[in-house]
Amino acid sequence: MAIVTQPAPSAPSSPGTPGATPTRPAGVTRLLRRPTGDVKGLWGWFTTVDHKKIGVLYGVTAMIFFLIGGIEALLLRVQLGSPNNTFLSADAYNQIFTMHGTTMIFLVIMPLSAGLANYLLPIMIGARDVAFPRLNAFGYWVFIVGGLFMYSSFFLGGAPNGGWFGYAPLTRNMPGHNIDYWIFGLQILGIASLTGAVNLIVTVINMRAPGMSLMRMPIFVWMSLVAQFLLLFAIPVITVALFLLSFDRLFSTNFFNADAGADPLLWQHLFWLFGHPEVYILILPAMGIVSEVLPVFSRKPLFGYQVMVFSGIAIGFMGWGVWAHHMFATGLGPVALSAFSASTMFIAVPTGVKIFNWISTLWKGKIRLKTPLLFAVGFVTMFTIGGLSGVTHAVVPSDTQQTDTYYIVAHFHYVLFGGSIFGLFAGLYYWYPKLTGRLLSDRIGKLHFWLTLLGFNLTFAPFHILGLQGMPRRIYTYPTGRGWDVWNFVATIGSFLIALSVLVFIYNLWVSRKGPYVGDDPWDARTLEWTIPSPPPEYNFKVVPVVTARDDFWHRKYTEDEHGRAVLREPAPPALAQAPPDGAAEGVGGTTDVAVVDGGEHGDGDHGHDEHGDEHEEHVHIHLPSPSYWPLFSAIGLAVVAYGMIYKFWIVAVLGGIWILGGVYSWGLEPATEPEPPAEHGDNGAAIEPDDSPSDQLEPVGQA
Amino acid sequence: MTTVDLPTTEGAHHDEAPSHPATSTGLTNEKVAMWAFLGSECLLFGGLISTYLLYKGQSEPGTIRPHDIFDIPYTSVSSFVLLMSSLTMVLALSAIQKGNHRALRVWLLTTALLGGSFVAGQCYEFTVFVREGLNLRTNLFGSSFYIMTGFHGAHVTIGVLMLLSLWSLSVKGRLPSEKAEVVELIGLYWHFVDIVWIVIFTLVYLIP
Numbered sequence: 001m002a003i004v005t006q007p008a009p010s011a012p013s014s015p016g017t018p019g020a021t022p023t024r025p026a027g028v029t030r031l032l033r034r035p036t037g038d039v040k041g042l043w044g045w046f047t048t049v050d051h052k053k054i055g056v057l058y059g060v061t062a063m064i065f066f067l068i069g070g071i072e073a074l075l076l077r078v079q080l081g082s083p084n085n086t087f088l089s090a091d092a093y094n095q096i097f098t099m100h101g102t103t104m105i106f107l108v109i110m111p112l113s114a115g116l117a118n119y120l121l122p123i124m125i126g127a128r129d130v131a132f133p134r135l136n137a138f139g140y141w142v143f144i145v146g147g148l149f150m151y152s153s154f155f156l157g158g159a160p161n162g163g164w165f166g167y168a169p170l171t172r173n174m175p176g177h178n179i180d181y182w183i184f185g186l187q188i189l190g191i192a193s194l195t196g197a198v199n200l201i202v203t204v205i206n207m208r209a210p211g212m213s214l215m216r217m218p219i220f221v222w223m224s225l226v227a228q229f230l231l232l233f234a235i236p237v238i239t240v241a242l243f244l245l246s247f248d249r250l251f252s253t254n255f256f257n258a259d260a261g262a263d264p265l266l267w268q269h270l271f272w273l274f275g276h277p278e279v280y281i282l283i284l285p286a287m288g289i290v291s292e293v294l295p296v297f298s299r300k301p302l303f304g305y306q307v308m309v310f311s312g313i314a315i316g317f318m319g320w321g322v323w324a325h326h327m328f329a330t331g332l333g334p335v336a337l338s339a340f341s342a343s344t345m346f347i348a349v350p351t352g353v354k355i356f357n358w359i360s361t362l363w364k365g366k367i368r369l370k371t372p373l374l375f376a377v378g379f380v381t382m383f384t385i386g387g388l389s390g391v392t393h394a395v396v397p398s399d400t401q402q403t404d405t406y407y408i409v410a411h412f413h414y415v416l417f418g419g420s421i422f423g424l425f426a427g428l429y430y431w432y433p434k435l436t437g438r439l440l441s442d443r444i445g446k447l448h449f450w451l452t453l454l455g456f457n458l459t460f461a462p463f464h465i466l467g468l469q470g471m472p473r474r475i476y477t478y479p480t481g482r483g484w485d486v487w488n489f490v491a492t493i494g495s496f497l498i499a500l501s502v503l504v505f506i507y508n509l510w511v512s513r514k515g516p517y518v519g520d521d522p523w524d525a526r527t528l529e530w531t532i533p534s535p536p537p538e539y540n541f542k543v544v545p546v547v548t549a550r551d552d553f554w555h556r557k558y559t560e561d562e563h564g565r566a567v568l569r570e571p572a573p574p575a576l577a578q579a580p581p582d583g584a585a586e587g588v589g590g591t592t593d594v595a596v597v598d599g600g601e602h603g604d605g606d607h608g609h610d611e612h613g614d615e616h617e618e619h620v621h622i623h624l625p626s627p628s629y630w631p632l633f634s635a636i637g638l639a640v641v642a643y644g645m646i647y648k649f650w651i652v653a654v655l656g657g658i659w660i661l662g663g664v665y666s667w668g669l670e671p672a673t674e675p676e677p678p679a680e681h682g683d684n685g686a687a688i689e690p691d692d693s694p695s696d697q698l699e700p701v702g703q704a
Numbered sequence: 705m706t707t708v709d710l711p712t713t714e715g716a717h718h719d720e721a722p723s724h725p726a727t728s729t730g731l732t733n734e735k736v737a738m739w740a741f742l743g744s745e746c747l748l749f750g751g752l753i754s755t756y757l758l759y760k761g762q763s764e765p766g767t768i769r770p771h772d773i774f775d776i777p778y779t780s781v782s783s784f785v786l787l788m789s790s791l792t793m794v795l796a797l798s799a800i801q802k803g804n805h806r807a808l809r810v811w812l813l814t815t816a817l818l819g820g821s822f823v824a825g826q827c828y829e830f831t832v833f834v835r836e837g838l839n840l841r842t843n844l845f846g847s848s849f850y851i852m853t854g855f856h857g858a859h860v861t862i863g864v865l866m867l868l869s870l871w872s873l874s875v876k877g878r879l880p881s882e883k884a885e886v887v888e889l890i891g892l893y894w895h896f897v898d899i900v901w902i903v904i905f906t907l908v909y910l911i912p
Binding site: 131132194197198199201202205206207208212232233234235236237239240241243244247251252253254255260261262263266270665668 | 727728729731733736737740741743744745747748750751752755758759762763764840841843844846847848851855869
C-alpha cells in the first residue's frame with residue numbers, strides 16, 4: 001500500500017514534538033508531511049506516480065499516436081483514391097497499413113482507454129490513488145518505450161509489414177527486421193497492458209470507499225474492470241504466440257515451419273484467441289463511457305444498471321468463445337464452423353441488450369444536446385451498424401464470401417472508429433472540465449461531431465459496397481473498370497473530412513484552454529469524481545467519502561417529490577455540493593463532509609483507518625507515494641533487450657536484462673512512501689534513495 | 705517476456721507501509737495482485753503446453769520422439785526435488801510467522817538450493833538430449849519441448865533469485881516479522897511454479 005492515511009503521531013497542539021515519535025513505529029516522524037503538490041517542471045512528469053498525471057500522459061501520448069496513425073490512414077486513402085495509383089509503392093503500402101492498424105489498436109484506443117481508466121477509476125470508487133502507483137508509472141513508460149521502439153523501425157530499415165495480425169507462417173519467413181520490430185514492440189506493449197491490468201483490477205477490487213459495493217460502482221468502472229480482466233488473460237496468449245514466432249525467426253525453431261510439419265493454423269488460433277477478447281478490450285471501456293454520459297445528459301438513471309453490468313460480464317466471458325469466426329475461410333470443418341457461428345450470433349444478445357438499454361435511458365429523459373451526448377448517440381448508432389454487419393459475419397456462407405474483402409474493413413471500422421473512438425471522444429468532452437476546470441467549446445465541439453460523423457460515414461460506408469463488389473483488403477492498388485473507382489474516391493474524400501474534424505478538435509483544445517472556470521460539477525452529474533474540485537487535488541479526496549447509494553452524488557443533490565420527480569435538496573445547491581445535505585450519509589453524520597479539513601471526530605469514516613483505537617482529535621494526514629524514476633529506468637531496459645535480440649547482439653540483450661534487473665531491485669528496495677521502517681539495523685537501502693531528492697522539493701500544500 | 709516483470713511484482717511488496725489501510729476485501733493489495741498475476745501465468749503456460757500437445761507426434765517420421773530419449777527415473781528424482789522445495793517454502797513461511805528468523809534463513813536457502821538443483825538437473829538433461837541429437841531445430845518435438853520446459857526453468861530461476869533476495873534481506877535485518885507476507889507471496893509464486901511442473905511432468909513425461 002502506498003497511500004497512507006495516518007493520524008499524526010503527535011497531537012495537533014504540539015506538532016513536530018519529537019518526544020512522541022519513539023513510541024511510534026520507526027519512520028512515522030516523516031509522515032508529518034502534508035499532502036504534497038506537484039514536483040515542479042518537466043522532471044515531475046518523468047518521476048510522477050500520481051495516477052491522474054499518468055492518465056494525462058497516456059491520453060496525450062495516445063492523441064499524438066492518433067495523429068500519426070491518422071496520417072498513415074490518409075496516405076493509404078490517397079494511394080487508393082484512384083486506380084493504378086503509384087503514390088505509394090507496394091512495400092511502403094504494406095508498412096503503412098500494418099502500422100496504421102497496429103498504431104490505432106495498441107497505441108491509440110488501448111492507451112486512451114487506459115488513460116481514462118487511470119485518471120477516473122480511483123476517483124470514481126473513492127480512492128486516493130491506484131494500488132501500485134509506481135507499477136502504474138512503469139506501465140506508462142513501458143507503453144511509450146514500446147511505441148517508440150516500434151516506430152524506430154521506420155529509420156532502421158523499414159517498418160513492420162505483415163499486417164496487424166502478423167500471420168505466420170508468412171511472417172516466419174519474411175526477410176528483414178520489419179517483423180522483428182513488430183514482435184518485440186508488441187511484447188513490450190503487452191507488459192505495459194499486463195501491469196496496468198493487474199494494477200487496475202486490484203485497485204477496483206480492493207480500494208473502494210466505504211459503502212462502494214460492487215453494484216454501486218459507476219458503470220464505467222465496471223466495464224473497465226471487465227476489460228482489464230480480459231487483458232489479464234488475453235495478453236499471455238499473444239505473449240506465447242509472439243514468443244514462439246520470435247524463436248522461429250531468431251533461432252530457427254519449427255513452430256511455424258510448415259516444412260517440418262508445423263500446423264499452419266497454430267498462429268491464427270493463438271492470435272485470435274487473444275485477438276477477439278482484444279476487440280472487447282477496445283469496445284468495453286467506450287461502452288462504459290457512453291453509459292456514464294447518457295444518464296447525465298438525459299437526467300435519468302441508467303436504464304437497467306444490473307443488466308448492463310451483467311451483459312458486460314457476459315460479453316467478457318463469451319468473448320473467449322468466438323475467436324474462430326476470424327478463421328471461417330480456413331477449413332475448420334463443419335462442427336467447428338457451426339459452433340463458432342452460433343456463439344458469434346449469441347454474443348450479439350448481450351450487446352443488443354446494451355443498445356436497448358441505452359435507448360431506454362434516453363427515452364423520456366430531459367435531454368441536453370451537448371457535445372458529449374452527441375458523441376454518445378453517435379456511438380450507439382454507428383456501433384449498431386457495425387454490430388449488424390458483424391452479425392452477418394457470423395453466418396458462415398456469407399462470411400466465406402466476405403472474408404478478406406473491404407466489407408470486413410467496413411465492419412471493424414464501424415465498431416472501432418464508430419464505436420470506440422466516438423465513445424472516447426464523448427468521454428474526452430465529458431471529463432475535460434474535470435481535468436482542467438474548463439469546458440471545451442460546445443459550438444466547436446458540435447462542428448467537430450458533425451464533421452466526424454459525416455467524414456466517417458463517407459469513408460467507411462462505401463467500404464461495404466466495395467467489399468460486396470469483391471474488392472480485397474490489403475491490396476496497394478487495383479485496376480480500373482471493376483466499379484471500384486467511384487466508391488474509393490468517395491472514401492478518400494471522406495477520410496480528409498475526418499482529418500479536418502480532427503483539426504477542428506485540436507483547434508477546440510486550443511481556444512478552450514482559457515475558457516471560464518466552470519466549477520466542480522458543470523454537467524450536474526451523478527458520480528463521485530464530480531464531488532471533488534476541478535482539477536482534482538493530488539490526493540483526490542480530503543476525506544474519503546462514504547457511499548450510500550448508486551449515483552451517490554445525485555442523491556446527495558436531489559430527492560424525489562411525491563410524484564417521483566427529482567427536486568433539488570434545499571440545503572445543498574449544486575455549487576456547494578461538496579457539503580452533503582443532512583441525511584445523505586445516514587448514521588455517519590458529516591463523515592463525507594469534504595469541507596472538513598480536520599478528519600477529526602469522524603475518522604471512522606476514513607478509508608484507511610484500521611487502527612480503531614485512534615484518538616479522535618487527531619488530524620488526518622494524507623501521505624502520498626513519492627515520485628520515483630525507477631519505473632522509467634526499468635522500462636528503457638526493455639528496449640535495450642529488444643534491440644539486442646533483434647540484431648543478435650547478445651551482449652546488449654544481456655546488458656539490457658541486467659539493466660532491468662538493477663532497476664527493478666532498486667525499485668523494490670526503495671520505499672514507496674519514502675520513510676520505510678528500516679528495521680533495527682543496516683539500512684543499506686539508503687544508498688538507493690536518490691528519488692528522495694525530487695520528493696524533498698515537494699511543496700507542502702495547505703489543506704485549507 | 706512476462707517473466708521480466710515478476711520481480712517488479714515482488715518489488716511492490718516492499719511498498720507496504722507498516723500498517724496498511726483496510727481494503728475492501730480484507731486481503732492486502734499485494735496478495736490480490738499476486739493472485740491476478742498467477743491467473744495470467746496460467747494462460748501463459750496453458751498456451752505453451754497446448755502447443756506442445758498439439759505438436760506431440762506430429763514430428764517428421766524418423767526423427768527423435770519423446771520416449772526415445774526421456775529418462776523417466778532421472779526426471780522423477782528432479783521432480784521430487786522440486787516438490788520438496790514447496791515443503792521447505794512452507795516451513796520458511798511458518799518460521800517467519802513465528803518470528804524465528806534463523807530458521808527462516810535456513811529454509812529460504814534450502815528452498816533456493818532445491819530449486820537450483822532442479823534447474824541444474826534440467827540443464828544436465830538438456831545437455832544429454834542435445835548429445836543424443838535433439839536440439840531446438842531438430843523437429844517439432846525439439847522446438848516445443850525445449851521452449852516449454854525452458855520457460856518453466858526460467859520461472860524457477862527467477863523464483864530462486866527472489867528467494868536469495870529474501871535471504872539477503874533477512875540477513876541484513878530488513879525482513880522483520882511484520883513483512884511475513886512478502887515470504888508468503890513469493891511462496892505463492894513458488895508453489896504455482898511447482899504445480900505447473902506437476903502438470904508438465906504428467907502430460908509430457910508420464911503419458912506416453
